[in-house]
Amino acid sequence: MADVELIPGGSLQTKTPEEGRQLAMKLARMIIKVTQPDADERNRQREIYSTEPSMMIALGQTVAIEFATIAAANDYWK
Amino acid sequence: MADVELIPGGSLQTKTPEEGRQLAMKLARMIIKVTQPDADERNRQREIYSTEPSMMIALGQTVAIEFATIAAANDYWK
Amino acid sequence: MADVELIPGGSLQTKTPEEGRQLAMKLARMIIKVTQPDADERNRQREIYSTEPSMMIALGQTVAIEFATIAAANDYWK
Amino acid sequence: MADVELIPGGSLQTKTPEEGRQLAMKLARMIIKVTQPDADERNRQREIYSTEPSMMIALGQTVAIEFATIAAANDYWK
Amino acid sequence: MADVELIPGGSLQTKTPEEGRQLAMKLARMIIKVTQPDADERNRQREIYSTEPSMMIALGQTVAIEFATIAAANDYWK
Amino acid sequence: MADVELIPGGSLQTKTPEEGRQLAMKLARMIIKVTQPDADERNRQREIYSTEPSMMIALGQTVAIEFATIAAANDYWK
Numbered sequence: 001m002a003d004v005e006l007i008p009g010g011s012l013q014t015k016t017p018e019e020g021r022q023l024a025m026k027l028a029r030m031i032i033k034v035t036q037p038d039a040d041e042r043n044r045q046r047e048i049y050s051t052e053p054s055m056m057i058a059l060g061q062t063v064a065i066e067f068a069t070i071a072a073a074n075d076y077w078k
Numbered sequence: 079m080a081d082v083e084l085i086p087g088g089s090l091q092t093k094t095p096e097e098g099r100q101l102a103m104k105l106a107r108m109i110i111k112v113t114q115p116d117a118d119e120r121n122r123q124r125e126i127y128s129t130e131p132s133m134m135i136a137l138g139q140t141v142a143i144e145f146a147t148i149a150a151a152n153d154y155w156k
Numbered sequence: 157m158a159d160v161e162l163i164p165g166g167s168l169q170t171k172t173p174e175e176g177r178q179l180a181m182k183l184a185r186m187i188i189k190v191t192q193p194d195a196d197e198r199n200r201q202r203e204i205y206s207t208e209p210s211m212m213i214a215l216g217q218t219v220a221i222e223f224a225t226i227a228a229a230n231d232y233w234k
Numbered sequence: 235m236a237d238v239e240l241i242p243g244g245s246l247q248t249k250t251p252e253e254g255r256q257l258a259m260k261l262a263r264m265i266i267k268v269t270q271p272d273a274d275e276r277n278r279q280r281e282i283y284s285t286e287p288s289m290m291i292a293l294g295q296t297v298a299i300e301f302a303t304i305a306a307a308n309d310y311w312k
Numbered sequence: 313m314a315d316v317e318l319i320p321g322g323s324l325q326t327k328t329p330e331e332g333r334q335l336a337m338k339l340a341r342m343i344i345k346v347t348q349p350d351a352d353e354r355n356r357q358r359e360i361y362s363t364e365p366s367m368m369i370a371l372g373q374t375v376a377i378e379f380a381t382i383a384a385a386n387d388y389w390k
Numbered sequence: 391m392a393d394v395e396l397i398p399g400g401s402l403q404t405k406t407p408e409e410g411r412q413l414a415m416k417l418a419r420m421i422i423k424v425t426q427p428d429a430d431e432r433n434r435q436r437e438i439y440s441t442e443p444s445m446m447i448a449l450g451q452t453v454a455i456e457f458a459t460i461a462a463a464n465d466y467w468k
Contacts, residue, residue: 006411012466021084031450036440045443050114053123057136058447060109064143065454073466076090076151099162103187128192131201135214138187142221154168154229177240206270209279213292216265220299232246232307255318284348287357291370294343298377310324310385333396362426365435369448372421376455388402388463
């Protein structure tokens with residue numbers, strides 16, 4: 001786990017909500033990457049979940065939860 | 079990911095709770111769009127989840143989580 | 157989406173916790189309505205999920221998440 | 235929905251955390267009751283989910299989410 | 313439900329995060345206990361979910377949600 | 391449960407968001423470890439969930455929820 005950056009850039013602060021949203025997706029992806037380091041296997045799985053609506057919806061929940069934290073960390077970019 | 083706007087309008091602030099709710103649905107949809115860029119495949123999946131109650135309920139959870147963040151960002155439109 | 161009201165009454169504020177709970181159920185229902193506009197199909201699905209305990213439990217989670225937002229919006233009716 | 239009380243007692247405030255926990259279970263139960271008004275059918279479902287670990291775990295999540303709201307409403311009984 | 317303590321000790325306050333984590337696990341367990349009072353049946357289920365990764369992950373979510381409330385109740389032991 | 395540390399280090403405070411993220415993963419893992427103490431069985435399960443996209447997504451949700459608590463405990467490292 002030592003040589004993977006779980007939070008690209010190392011901070012929860014972003015300039016815009018849009019960048020916050022991108023960070024939420026990256027956070028979700030890094031957990032998958034660190035749990036399954038094999039890129040081919042990750043690609044195989046992506047093929048599966050991107051064509052399976054129940055998994056797409058579940059992925060949406062994961063990103064939504066990550067984003068909630070990032071949004072709070074940025075005081076909602078108010 | 080560069081040319082898709084994950085947050086249409088780029089802000090979490092909305093004039094009304096109703097618009098906040100619409101934004102929550104859009105946020106959920108954009109994650110699906112960016113993960114599955116093929117519109118035909120997304121339409122195929124929509125046909126599946128819109129006729130499958132367990133997926134409809136899961137979709138409702140995703141929107142509810144997105145909305146919680148948007149509502150906090152707008153201080154609950156108090 | 158234009159002619160459906162996602163938040164009946166347009167506000168998260170309610171007089172009582174009981175009304176807040178009713179609103180939470182309505183919010184969850186409206187997402188389903190807007191995603192599946194066919195009333196017959198929604199009735200068919202209701203028959204399914206109301207007799208399937210795993211879906212009933214999942215529905216309970218959705219309402220609980222919606223209610224959390226409504227309760228915060230009303231400062232917990234303190 | 236008119237003649238069912240979704241929040242027994244009509245308030246989120248409780249004297250103790252223990253009573254808050256009991257209220258969380260009641261809230262979860264009332265959503266099921268209002269969605270499935272047939273007591274025999276609810277008993278049939280209870281038989282199913284109480285012997286199915288994945289549903290028991292999901293039920294635990296629902297209660298946990300309800301309790302989070304109740305605990306906040308009581309300022310964590312501090 | 314009268315003679316089971318849903319919150320062992322009756323309080324959300326703990327001396328340390330570690331004890332808070334233990335309490336989170338107990339809270340999750342007590343919901344299962346009160347829903348399924350038969351100890352043999354609970355043991356049977358434990359055998360199932362402890363060897364089924366999807367259920368283990370779901371259990372982890374339940375504990376995480378309980379812990380979030382306990383941590384807030386203790387002001388994060390700051 | 392006595393001789394396992396559920397929170398390695400015993401604190402929710404971390405120096406950086408990156409370390410907070412690592413702690414979130416550890417918290418999720420310790421719940422699994424304490425529920426399933428057999429290392430061989432845990433390895434068997436890891437093989438399963440790391441090759442099953444729906445479980446990977448669910449795992450991501452668990453970590454996201456743990457991280458939300460840790461981030462709040464650190465005032466989002468602002």
